[in-house]
Amino acid sequence: MAKFTAKPAELLKIDFKTPKTDWMDTPVEIREHMYCHPSKAKDLETVGFPNIHEWKPVDENWNLPENWKETVINGIKERLQKYRSFHVFMDICVRCGACADKCHFYLGTGDPKNMPVLRAELLRSVYRKYFTTGGKIFGKTAGARELTEDVLKEIWYYYYQCTECRRCSVFCPYGIDQAEITMIGRELTNLLGLQLGWIAGPVANCYMKGNHLGLEPHTIKSNIEFMLDDIETLTGIRINPTFNRKGAEILFVTPSGDLFGVPGVYTAMGYLMLFHELGLDYTWSTYASEGGNFGFFTSNEMAKRLNSKIYAEAKRLGVKWILGGECGHMWRVLHQYMDTWNGPADFLEVPKSPITGTVFDNAKSTKMTHISEFTADLIRHGKLKLDPGRNDHLKVTFHDSCNTSRGMGMFEEPRYVIKNVCNHFYEMPENTIREKTFCCGSGTGLNASENMELRMRGGFPRANAVRYVHEQHGVNMLANICAIDRATLSASMDYWVPGVGVAGISELVANALVMKGEKERTQDLRLEPLPQKSGEKEGAENV
């Protein structure tokens, strides 16, 4: 595959004209840089996924199993019976088009098949043909079509151009949740072994080693030790966190990206510093070492299998409750699925902050609290000594992750935290934040490198809103609470809005956190010089 070299100006030549032919008569064109590589056989074998075979998205012949059509139709049938929501969403769309221009992939590509209504219609048309009387009798006139290899390819191509962000569903008068339709569509492709490498790799790693990256226990420890060295350099304080400690009050679970990637590691340093300052009785786990769940992008069953380790570890260690780090889809899973998949976690207690005494009733069933809720509560009770001036070199805006905003309704806590640890905070335009937030453009396991054109196109609406506050207010830091965001927005900012950095909120908290016994800080968590130090120098010169 040739390298992706298109410049931003090229990508912005978006053609919003609809094709001359009807959508059913416009064949799918699978283009380079818009799709991810297929999975490796060994990764599918690891978790026992079916129909493992060699295939390439651009090939005419996908080497599908002989009974592929039957597999898909039966797959739809089974899911119609199992998921009431799916059945309803297949029936009720009136094609009003309210969703059409709400999708970041449609806005970035101009491809009508990226309108959520049409993306759903790709599968609905098949549903009508095989499961409705009208479709069976009237065929195309009733919006029904035969399931052919080309139709399957089209579903595959466009269902991996949806990040299940659910922005469209906010605008749908019926509340049709395109994410759930995409999830089913992806499950069907998974039945045929048509999985992506970037998804199957992390799933296999997580199944075998506890986390997406495949970090082994000694690697996790070594990476954290490395962060502790940096923390000691900047604060003079040596932190000694514990791992897999039985009897700890709290189990802390976060995405493994925080233990490996930049700028995720700065977020992890933030957790370490905050917990140390509080004297929190908590433990890391090298087994439940992943908050994220790429299984969620393959099938509900796989997601459930991967997620089970969190409660299993909490039980084994005998903790009272679980604290979760900054991750996006992790919270959709925890908030909306975990309790019924892996619960009830009746061996745990309702989370209660040992510092403030606040009981997190909202987490009564899952027993798992979000780090931003936990931190906001600490600040609200005046339990943290903060010097927001240490973040004065930053003009910050906040990107609501799709899943923490639309998936769990958490809007205020992160903003409350940022405003208390930073002096300069600016919101992006109203229709691009909170429940109407734009996706980073690379979620649901689409954050590979070979699909960079897709990522940059899908990331454009978010980046465009960042550019607005960058130009209006000089914003230079995009704060967020998701590990995929930290990885993908870095790439999208470099492409669309150079000069804007990306940071997890816990990094900003730790920059501002005045720790007991710390030496005078001259550096931030990235070991860059702190702003007020140069400011003081300037002041001294003026005197």
Add this chain to the structure above:
Amino acid sequence: MPTVDFQGKQIEVDEDGYLVNLDDWTKDLGEQMAKGDGLDLTEAHWEVINFLRDYYAKYQIAPMIKILVKEIAKVMGPEKGNTKYLYELFPDGPAKQACRYAGLPKPTGCV
């Protein structure tokens, strides 16, 4: 699976040119991969590649970039302990390009 021709043998690689079987790696194969990108590996490159291989043997994953930077600073001097220097050596990024020449798989997940 795609393959590359190396000393008359067909070596399996993935779509991005990373080795499928890590045992297939030899120094010469690393050199050949780099030549394919128009890059002649110098001692400075090998310093990075050898560290990556040693680290991988111990941890079964490439090091995080911060660890690599610190290590290079230790060996090559503090003025070279930065990502800029690593990008000069490996223009496509040390994580991707150097790992490929070192015969390591590329990390996946939220990175």
